Amino acid sequence: MRIAVTGATGVLGQEAVEALVAAGHEVTGITRRDSGVPIVEGRGGAAVVADVFDATDLARAFRGHDVVINTLAHVPVGMAGLRPLAWREDDRLHLEASIAIAKAAADAGVRKLIQESSVFLYPDNGTDWITEDQPLSVRNQAFRPRVREMRAAVDFATSGRSAVVLRLGQLFGRDPQTTHALKATREGDPILLGKPENYITLLHHTDAGLAFVAALRADSGFYNVGGEPITRGRWAKDLAMEAGVETPAKFYPEITQAIVGTRLEVQRRSLRVSSVRFMSETGWRPTVGPSTKGWSRR
């Protein structure tokens, strides 16, 4: 298939391009900058420079493609997420670019849209499992861009077209967020939010790349994508093991956790998310878990 990937130079995009090329697809990676071209080519894709906020520019880039995969994001690392305006670019990407992408894909005759989303939209569900049928916790204005993005994907899925929305677990691997967490763990600084008994659903970025390939086989709908959920206390130990230190990663004190605001509050939630629907429909399985030795170098 001919597949266009937006955000192709990012953490998710690079994994998607490489996995799609390895699966035998012809892949175009979209980047807004000339310096992004060798990054896409390094993963085996062909690069196109285009403005992701411009529907006309995008329609030109998407022409002749069967599928568009949108992996755009700009997530601030660590407590930088508390800074004023830290989420402005991420919001613009989900609110404006994702809508422009869905519209341009339809205009260009693309048949399928695969949209990255997140398990952080679910409410804290304690020790109970979360399936795709769980209502989302998105009333706060901060979640508006993600809601509008989902709506754009649903609107795309008419007139014989299909849209697959992947609610990805918390990414871990070689990415900046996890590298920051490993450094804090090594230095004995607090890094984790929530409580040790809360659940977390993780997804190694290699498995995220493979999930985009598997999503080509999925029917229209929403799918959770993550590994076996573990407690945050277990994750604290896994981080220490990977960081090469004895002491588990530390949790922020409650007083700090109380003031993290809406964006980081999602990281305090207990999210025991089931990916059974995605696994049974596509055959996708996680291959790297948080206790797989050397996961930060893969």
Ligand SMILES: NC(=O)c1ccc[n+]([C@@H]2O[C@H](COP(=O)([O-])OP(=O)(O)OC[C@H]3O[C@@H](n4cnc5c(N)ncnc54)[C@H](OP(=O)(O)O)[C@@H]3O)[C@@H](O)[C@H]2O)c1
């Ligand atoms: N589910 C999750 O847990 C999750 C999801 C996403 C990200 N993250 C984490 O967040 C951290 C940052 O990763 P990321 O992928 O968000 O960051 P990123 O690498 O900064 O962004 C991804 C891509 O989006 C494009 N982009 C970013 N800002 C843009 C803008 N203002 N206008 C147009 N294009 C823009 C860039 O492409 P060009 O520069 O080539 O145009 C970039 O390569 C990582 O540690 C990652 O693991 C976690």
